[in-house]
Amino acid sequence: MKHLSLLSLLLPLAALAAESADNGYLLIIEDHRFKPVELVVPAGKKIRLRVENRDSTPEEFESHALNREKVVPARATAAIFIGPLSPGRYPFFGEFNEKTAQGTVIAH
Amino acid sequence: MFGTAIIVFREVLEASLLIGVVAAATRAVPGRNRWLAAGISAGLAGSGLVAASTGAIAEIASGIGQEIFNALVLGIAVLMLAWHNIWMSSHGAALMADMRKVGSAIRDGRRECSILAIVVGLAVLREGSETVLFLYGISAAGGPGSSGMLVGGLVGVTAGIAVGYTIYAGLLRIPMRWLFSATSLLVMLLAAGMASQAARFLIQADLLPSLAAPIWDASATLPENSIFGILLHSLIGFETRPAGMQMVFYLATVLAITSGMKWAKHQPPAFSHKKDVS
Numbered sequence: 001m002k003h004l005s006l007l008s009l010l011l012p013l014a015a016l017a018a019e020s021a022d023n024g025y026l027l028i029i030e031d032h033r034f035k036p037v038e039l040v041v042p043a044g045k046k047i048r049l050r051v052e053n054r055d056s057t058p059e060e061f062e063s064h065a066l067n068r069e070k071v072v073p074a075r076a077t078a079a080i081f082i083g084p085l086s087p088g089r090y091p092f093f094g095e096f097n098e099k100t101a102q103g104t105v106i107a108h
Numbered sequence: 109m110f111g112t113a114i115i116v117f118r119e120v121l122e123a124s125l126l127i128g129v130v131a132a133a134t135r136a137v138p139g140r141n142r143w144l145a146a147g148i149s150a151g152l153a154g155s156g157l158v159a160a161s162t163g164a165i166a167e168i169a170s171g172i173g174q175e176i177f178n179a180l181v182l183g184i185a186v187l188m189l190a191w192h193n194i195w196m197s198s199h200g201a202a203l204m205a206d207m208r209k210v211g212s213a214i215r216d217g218r219r220e221c222s223i224l225a226i227v228v229g230l231a232v233l234r235e236g237s238e239t240v241l242f243l244y245g246i247s248a249a250g251g252p253g254s255s256g257m258l259v260g261g262l263v264g265v266t267a268g269i270a271v272g273y274t275i276y277a278g279l280l281r282i283p284m285r286w287l288f289s290a291t292s293l294l295v296m297l298l299a300a301g302m303a304s305q306a307a308r309f310l311i312q313a314d315l316l317p318s319l320a321a322p323i324w325d326a327s328a329t330l331p332e333n334s335i336f337g338i339l340l341h342s343l344i345g346f347e348t349r350p351a352g353m354q355m356v357f358y359l360a361t362v363l364a365i366t367s368g369m370k371w372a373k374h375q376p377p378a379f380s381h382k383k384d385v386s
Contacts, residue, residue: 046314057245058162060238064332067322067349068312070174071241073163079171081314084321095115096242 024048024079027103029059029072029094034103043087043107052077059101063092066105083107109253112246112260113267119239120268122342123151123231126298128272129343130224132279133196133291137217140224147225151232158237159244175313178234182306185230188223189299190365193292195220197369239265275343292369294343300361301345307357308350319352 027049028035041047051061053072061080062069072078082090085107094101127144134140158165158177165173199220239261246257282290310316326348330337340346345358 048314057248058241059245060242064327064349067308067347067351070312071162071166071238073166076163076166077171078166078174081312084318096245098111098115 024050027051027061029053029055029101031055032059032094032097032100034092034094034101037103038106039103040106040108041083041085044084046081047083047085049080049082050077051080057096059097060095061092062095063090063105065090066092068092069095109256109260109263112257113264115242116239116261116264117267118264118338119235119242120265121271121338123228123235124268124272125275125339125342126231126272127228128274128276129279129291129294129298130192130228131276132287133192133295134221134224135280135287137220139217140221143221143225144228147228148232150225151229152236154229154233155236155240158233159240162237162241172313172315175309175315179306179309179313181230181234182302182309185227186299186303186306186361188227188230189295189302190361190368192220192223192227193295193299193365194368194372195223196288196292198372198375296362296365297344299365300358301341301343303357303361304345304347304350304354307354311351311353316353319356321351322349323352323355325349 025039025041025047027039029051032055039049051070051072053059053074053076056074058071058073060069060071061078066082066085068080068082070078070080082105085105087108088106090105090107092103092105127148131140131144162174165177167173169176243258243261246254246261279287279291279294307316311318311321330340330346330348332338332341332348337346337348347354350358
């Protein structure tokens with residue numbers, strides 16, 4: 001994530017080709033907390049996150065490190081595409097309940 | 109309560125800054141206050157509607173409805189801001205010079221204002237619906253802290269409006285002959301920032317490749333949560349960790365608006381009057 005290389009320009013296309021029907025990673029919101037708190041995903045691949053909100057209030061999945069934000073309505077599941085990521089830790093949080101809703105995507 | 113104020117402030121700020129810039133840009137356009145008010149009210153009404161149908165929107169297009177909706181709203185706003193800048197570059201000078209222009213100026217002014225009312229409405233709609241959802245979540249959860257948090261929400265709204273008004277008042281202090289260039293530049297960068305945000309939503313929905321993400325990381329020097337980071341993001345679309353595709357959208361918008369303005373400036377006024385297509 002430090003420099004722009006030709007390789008990283010080509011990675012999205014490679015990931016697109018490698019994307020299969022269902023390589024989603026599930027993240028659950030319950031009692032304004034993420035489960036699992038740490039989600040391990042492969043680096044260098046596009047990832048489909050499925051965020052399932054089991055609470056009765058809406059939540060906003062947000063991550064500055066991943067450059068993503070999406071409202072997840074109460075008792076609904078949202079799909080969010082992330083990556084391809086360089087190896088590292090990418091914190092995310094629930095903007096509507098930032099105190100408790102914290103988590104990290106770990107790419108390696 | 110403090111946390112609530114900050115969140116609501118951030119949401120309100122973006123729409124508020126846009127309204128401040130647009131209000132300054134159309135200072136000389138007749139009847140613009142009524143149009144601005146109409147845009148804001150329509151946006152507020154729409155916010156409630158969008159917030160209430162978040163679930164339905166989210167389910168459209170197998171879970172990426174929200175991204176498509178946001179990108180669409182942003183895309184329309186970008187087109188209208190572009191139209192505004194290009195129109196102003198051929199008519200603005202005349203409007204600024206003679207505020208009491210009659211006939212075609214008033215008719216053109218009306219069309220111009222309706223465009224801006226839509227832009228303002230869309231900005232309020234987007235930021236407002238998230239604020240409504242957030243505040244709804246707080247009040248629905250109930251509990252002892254919820255009334256304090258609603259007060260926090262009110263503080264956030266007030267602070268957001270105050271910053272927007274400060275930008276407006278600040279812009280009005282610029283001498284008339286520079287005001288036009290200053291607001292044109294700001295409107296163009298606002299539009300480019302919105303185009304970049306639209307690109308981000310389309311990447312998030314996997315409808316566009318990211319083209320290397322991020323192409324830079326300024327989070328160490330200019331964190332997203334810092335006041336400066338938030339202001340730069342809202343005003344000129346600065347991103348601490350943008351994807352390559354966002355830069356493509358940003359630069360393409362700047363290029364398109366700049367050349368459109370250059371083109372319009374060199375058209376004889378009679379021609380650009382007849383030219384109705386946006």
